[in-house]
Amino acid sequence: MKDTKEKIINASIKLFEKKGYSETTTIEIANLAGVAEVTLFRKFNSKIELFEESLRYHLSVQIDKEKIQKIIKLKTQDFYKYLLRNRIEIALKKKKLLRLIIKESFSDYLPKDLKFTEIVYEHIKEAIDIHSKYHNIKSNSEKNARIIAGLLLSLVIIPGTIEDSIGEIIEEYLKILL
Amino acid sequence: MKDTKEKIINASIKLFEKKGYSETTTIEIANLAGVAEVTLFRKFNSKIELFEESLRYHLSVQIDKEKIQKIIKLKTQDFYKYLLRNRIEIALKKKKLLRLIIKESFSDYLPKDLKFTEIVYEHIKEAIDIHSKYHNIKSNSEKNARIIAGLLLSLVIIPGTIEDSIGEIIEEYLKILL
Amino acid sequence: MKDTKEKIINASIKLFEKKGYSETTTIEIANLAGVAEVTLFRKFNSKIELFEESLRYHLSVQIDKEKIQKIIKLKTQDFYKYLLRNRIEIALKKKKLLRLIIKESFSDYLPKDLKFTEIVYEHIKEAIDIHSKYHNIKSNSEKNARIIAGLLLSLVIIPGTIEDSIGEIIEEYLKILL
Amino acid sequence: MKDTKEKIINASIKLFEKKGYSETTTIEIANLAGVAEVTLFRKFNSKIELFEESLRYHLSVQIDKEKIQKIIKLKTQDFYKYLLRNRIEIALKKKKLLRLIIKESFSDYLPKDLKFTEIVYEHIKEAIDIHSKYHNIKSNSEKNARIIAGLLLSLVIIPGTIEDSIGEIIEEYLKILL
DNA sequence: GATGAATGAGGGTTCATTCAT
DNA sequence: GATGAATGAACCCTCATTCAT
Numbered sequence: 001m002k003d004t005k006e007k008i009i010n011a012s013i014k015l016f017e018k019k020g021y022s023e024t025t026t027i028e029i030a031n032l033a034g035v036a037e038v039t040l041f042r043k044f045n046s047k048i049e050l051f052e053e054s055l056r057y058h059l060s061v062q063i064d065k066e067k068i069q070k071i072i073k074l075k076t077q078d079f080y081k082y083l084l085r086n087r088i089e090i091a092l093k094k095k096k097l098l099r100l101i102i103k104e105s106f107s108d109y110l111p112k113d114l115k116f117t118e119i120v121y122e123h124i125k126e127a128i129d130i131h132s133k134y135h136n137i138k139s140n141s142e143k144n145a146r147i148i149a150g151l152l153l154s155l156v157i158i159p160g161t162i163e164d165s166i167g168e169i170i171e172e173y174l175k176i177l178l
Numbered sequence: 179m180k181d182t183k184e185k186i187i188n189a190s191i192k193l194f195e196k197k198g199y200s201e202t203t204t205i206e207i208a209n210l211a212g213v214a215e216v217t218l219f220r221k222f223n224s225k226i227e228l229f230e231e232s233l234r235y236h237l238s239v240q241i242d243k244e245k246i247q248k249i250i251k252l253k254t255q256d257f258y259k260y261l262l263r264n265r266i267e268i269a270l271k272k273k274k275l276l277r278l279i280i281k282e283s284f285s286d287y288l289p290k291d292l293k294f295t296e297i298v299y300e301h302i303k304e305a306i307d308i309h310s311k312y313h314n315i316k317s318n319s320e321k322n323a324r325i326i327a328g329l330l331l332s333l334v335i336i337p338g339t340i341e342d343s344i345g346e347i348i349e350e351y352l353k354i355l356l
Numbered sequence: 357m358k359d360t361k362e363k364i365i366n367a368s369i370k371l372f373e374k375k376g377y378s379e380t381t382t383i384e385i386a387n388l389a390g391v392a393e394v395t396l397f398r399k400f401n402s403k404i405e406l407f408e409e410s411l412r413y414h415l416s417v418q419i420d421k422e423k424i425q426k427i428i429k430l431k432t433q434d435f436y437k438y439l440l441r442n443r444i445e446i447a448l449k450k451k452k453l454l455r456l457i458i459k460e461s462f463s464d465y466l467p468k469d470l471k472f473t474e475i476v477y478e479h480i481k482e483a484i485d486i487h488s489k490y491h492n493i494k495s496n497s498e499k500n501a502r503i504i505a506g507l508l509l510s511l512v513i514i515p516g517t518i519e520d521s522i523g524e525i526i527e528e529y530l531k532i533l534l
Numbered sequence: 535m536k537d538t539k540e541k542i543i544n545a546s547i548k549l550f551e552k553k554g555y556s557e558t559t560t561i562e563i564a565n566l567a568g569v570a571e572v573t574l575f576r577k578f579n580s581k582i583e584l585f586e587e588s589l590r591y592h593l594s595v596q597i598d599k600e601k602i603q604k605i606i607k608l609k610t611q612d613f614y615k616y617l618l619r620n621r622i623e624i625a626l627k628k629k630k631l632l633r634l635i636i637k638e639s640f641s642d643y644l645p646k647d648l649k650f651t652e653i654v655y656e657h658i659k660e661a662i663d664i665h666s667k668y669h670n671i672k673s674n675s676e677k678n679a680r681i682i683a684g685l686l687l688s689l690v691i692i693p694g695t696i697e698d699s700i701g702e703i704i705e706e707y708l709k710i711l712l
Numbered sequence: 713g714a715t716g717a718a719t720g721a722g723g724g725t726t727c728a729t730t731c732a733t
Numbered sequence: 734g735a736t737g738a739a740t741g742a743a744c745c746c747t748c749a750t751t752c753a754t
Contacts, residue, residue, distance in 0.1 A: 004717075020285060022200035026745060036719050041746060099284055102335070106198060106281045121336050142338065147350075150332030154324045157280070157331060158299050162324075172325075175353045182734085204728060214736050216730085225728065360713085376640060378556035382749060392715045394751085403749065455640055458691070462637045463554060477692050502688045502696075503706075509691060510684030513636070514655050516676065528681075531709045538738075560724060570740050575725060 005043045007033045013054045017096040020103050021051055048109055055114050058097055072131040079131050080177050084148065084170045087124065091152045092163065098156045121149045144177050183221045185211045191232045195274040198281055199229055226287055233292050236275055250309040257309050258355050262326065262348045265302065269330045270341070276334045299327045322355050361399045363389045369410045373452040376459055377407055404465055411470050414453055428487040435487050436533050440504065440526045443480065447508045448519070454512045477505045500533050539577045541567045547588045551630040554637055555585055582643055589648050592631055606665040610673075613665050614711050618682065618704045621658065625686045626697065632690045655683045678711050 011033035015024040026047050030037040044050035071082050091098060098116070105116040112118055125145035132139040151173060155162060162169065189211035193202040204225055208215040222228035249260050269276060276294070283294040290296055303323035310317040329351060333340060340347065367389035371380040382403055386393040400406035427438050447454060454472070461472040468474055481501035488495040507529060511518060518525065545567035549558040560581050564571040578584035605616050625632060632650070639650040646652055659679035666673040685707060689696060696703060 020200075022198075023285070025743080027743090037745090038719055038747080039717080042718075047745065103281050103284045105335070106277055107201070108197075117336055143343075146332045146336055146338075146340075147329075149336055150328040150330075151325075152328075153331035153335060154328030157283070158295055158324055158327055160320065160324075165321075172354045176350045203726080205726095215728090216736055216738095217734085219729065220735070375642075376556075378554075379641070381747080383747095393749090394715055394717095395713085397750065398714070459637050459640045461691070462633050463557070473692055498694065499699075502692055502694075503685075505692055506684040506686075506688030507681075508684075509687035510680045513639070513687060514651055514680055514683055516680075518680075521677075528710045532706045559722085561722090571724090572726085572740055572742095573738080576739075581724065 004033075004035060004039065008035065008040055008043055008050065009054050009057050012050055013058050013097070016051060016054060017100045020100065021048075021107070021109070026050075052111065052114065055097075055101065059094075059101075059114075059119070068127055068130070072127065072134050076131070076135065076137070077174065077178060080144075080174055081170060083124070083127060084151075084173060085166065087120075087148060087152055088155065088166055088169070091155050095156055098152075102153070102156065120152060121145050124148050147173065147176055182211075182213060182217065186213065186218055186221055186228065187232050187235050190228055191236050191275070194229060194232060195278045198278065199226075199285070199287070230289065230292060233275075233279065237272075237279075237292075237297070246305055246308070250305065250312050254309070254313065254315070255352065255356060258322075258352055259348060261302070261305060262329075262351060262355075263344065265298075265326060265330055266333065266344055266347070269333050273334055276330075280331070280334065298330060299323050302326050325351065325354055360389075360391060360395065364391060364396055364399055364406065365410050365413050368406055369414050369453070372407060372410060373456045376456065377404075377463070377465070408467065408470060411453075411457065415450075415457075415470075415475070424483055424486070428483065428490050432487070432491065432493070433530065433534060436530055437526060439480070439483060440507075440529060441522065443476075443504060443508055444511065444522055444525070447511050451512055454508075458509070458512065476508060477501050480504050503529065503532055538567075538569060538573065542569065542574055542577055542584065543588050543591050546584055547592050547631070550585060550588060551634045554634065555582075555641070555643070560584075586645065586648065589631075589635065593628075593635075593648075593653070602661055602664070606661065606668050610665070610669065610671065611708065611712060614678075614708055615704060617658070617661060618685075618707060618711075619700065621654075621682060621686055622689065622700055622703070625689050629690055632686075636687070636690065654686060655679050658682050681707065681710055 008029065012024070012029045015029055015032060018024075026040055027037050029050070030040050033040070040050065044053060067086075071079055071086075074082065098120075101110075101114065101119060102116050104110045104114075122145075125141045128139060128141040128144055132141065151169070186207065190202070190207045193206055193210060196202075204218055205215050207228075208218050211218075218228065222231060245264075249257055249264075252260060276298075279288075279292065279297060280294050282288045282292075300323075303319045306317060306319040306322055310319065329347070364385065368380070368385045371384055371388060374380075382396055383393050385406075386396050389396075396406065400409060423442075427435055427442075430438065454476075457466075457470065457475060458472050460466045460470075478501075481497045484495060484497040484500055488497065507525070542563065546558070546563045549562055549566060552558075560574055561571050563584070564574050567574070574584065578587060601620075605613055605620075608616065632654075635644075635648065635653060636650050638644045638648075656679075659675045662673060662675040662678055666675065685703070
């Protein structure tokens with residue numbers, strides 16, 4: 001049943017987010033999902049495979065290709081405005097998941113395409129590069145991607161809510177980015 | 179002997195930095211330190227205690243009180259300049275250690291005073307607060323501390339060297355901070 | 357369907373011969389047979405039952421009663437000649453199967469009538485006994501059966517081909533048997 | 535303690551001989567040895583390693599080099615007489631161990647130098663070769679080694695005692711070997 | 713007649729830690 | 734002060750088998 005797999009994935013992400021990969025045991029996941037431990041291994045070949053599938057499943061909200069196409073055509077200031085807003089919103093929405101990914105990004109068992117750098121930094125850099133190319137302008141995409149990634153990291157890692165001042169924050173960072 | 183304890187601490191930090199707390203085993207540490215595994219438990223009551231002592235030992239390079247006293251008296255622009263430069267330099271020097279702390283900051287077993295937020299963010303915020311109070315000016319210390327922490331996070335987490343352009347970076351961030 | 361059962365039996369013997377009983381898993385057999393694992397348990401009550409049926413099915417080439425009737429009437433030298441040739445040929449043809457039976461003969465789960473001793477040694481001894489009785493001669497059937505069984509064991513267990521010199525071998529062993 | 539390792543080895547060989555490698559569990563071995571299961575893994579890196587060490591330990595009664603030096607100088611008939619007697623005696627004494635080795639010789643996990651062919655057949659062949667060379671005579675060492683190995687196999691695999699008639703058996707086989 | 717879904721029982725192995733010396 | 738020896742608890746994972754359809 002598709003249902004079972006989903007139950008396991010949802011239980012697993014909850015625990016992985018809470019305790020990280022190593023500290024989460026397969027039996028805990030099974031218990032939370034309400035299935036036998038074996039069932040978990042029938043649906044996924046190994047714990048690490050479950051981990052990856054879980055991440056991918058809950059990570060699917062990336063910048064979709066169409067959205068990015070629209071954004072890059074904007075003039076630079078608006079481009080960054082939208083890029084920032086979009087990334088910030090996702091970061092806040094997926095806070096726990098991103099925390100997990102950051103934590104596990106230092107480990108060897110996480111495949112490269114699921115590491116923080118790839119998921120966040122490289123995506124931003126790419127968007128900036130495409131934008132620059134489209135408008136035929138020069139831009140230090142590495143620097144700017146790093147600045148934005150730093151902002152996102154601070155939102156995810158440092159406690160406290162900033163929901164009220166997203167607009168402000170964007171304005172501030174535009175000062176550096178432009 | 180003091181020597182033995184130090185050997186263990188040095189071996190442990192090397193492994194903790196490389197693989198994190200959970201993935202590092204006590205026997206590995208003992209082997210690298212060149213002592214028996216038991217010895218480790220004679221010197222430290224438990225693995226987690228060794229972990230904490232190790233962190234504290236290698237983390238001792240905090241803003242020393244005297245230095246901060248000097249800095250806060252500077253006028254605001256210079257204060258931030260020096261603060262930024264100092265924090266950036268430490269971040270780059272202690273990259274691996276900070277990575278470790280970030281990684282483990284999401285776990286429950288790390289005491290609060292060793293978590294990233296405390297070690298980096300709160301220290302910066304405090305410095306800003308003292309500076310503001312001294313000069314009797316208003317300042318959003320939370321916001322600025324978050325911005326700086328975000329910068330440091332980006333330096334530690336995202337690969338690539340920025341050593342050449344530290345001056346530039348500082349100038350840029352000053353645009354937001356002031 | 358008869359077909360399904362046969363597919364399972366053929367797949368199973370292939371794997372059993374290759375890896376032995378314990379090392380072969382039911383899912384492997386099912387995969388090789390191209391059926392679901394459950395189907396295997398519908399056709400056979402348990403793995404061990406499948407094992408036994410498989411053995412019996414592929415073992416059916418025993419000395420048929422008629423053939424033996426003809427042989428025992430021969431004069432002793434010819435009797436042994438034919439007996440040896442027949443047993444050697446079967447041993448070489450069923451090498452893998454015999455190896456499997458030898459291997460599993462040391463286990464408790466194999467029923468007595470499928471063990472090597474029964475299948476090979478006892479059959480030979482019986483043939484010799486019948487022959488002796490028919491001709492009213494004395495003969496140490498145990499000793500001779502053991503010698504022949506030893507020869508067959510050496511052919512099955514020790515690598516190397518002896519196909520060219522079967523005639524020679526028979527002549528040699530006749531020296532002891534007569 | 536050396537003692538513990540020996541206890542484990544002795545317990546293990548008893549169980550391995552009785553049930554074979556796969557069917558014997560590490561917890562059984564530990565229980566029989568009177569130690570915790572972990573202890574077993576402290577002394578041996580893995581089950582298979584314990585298995586091999588156990589085999590080697592209990593197998594140490596091979597033809598020692600000096601003995602063989604004496605034997606090969608005998609004239610051919612006496613050489614075979616002594617070789618046969620020696621091998622038969624060992625086979626009878628190490629019946630269970632040889633059975634185990636035969637059983638596991640069909641598996642992949644047994645290293646080549648512990649397989650039946652190597653331990654029994656190749657040793658005999660080598661002795662014959664050395665003898666032939668020494669006396670500058672021709673001899674089909676492969677054939678004769680196979681014959682002797684077959685005899686030993688029959689002694690080990692087929693039930694029944696032949697202790698009384700070892701002399702006889704030797705005389706008989708000499709007919710083929712010479 | 714055949715199968716997808718699920719599992720209880722147990723497998724080898726690793727972990728941090730304690731005990732006795 | 735340091736260690737060799739031993740372990741309880743837990744880990745991931747695999748097995749043959751059953752249930753419901």
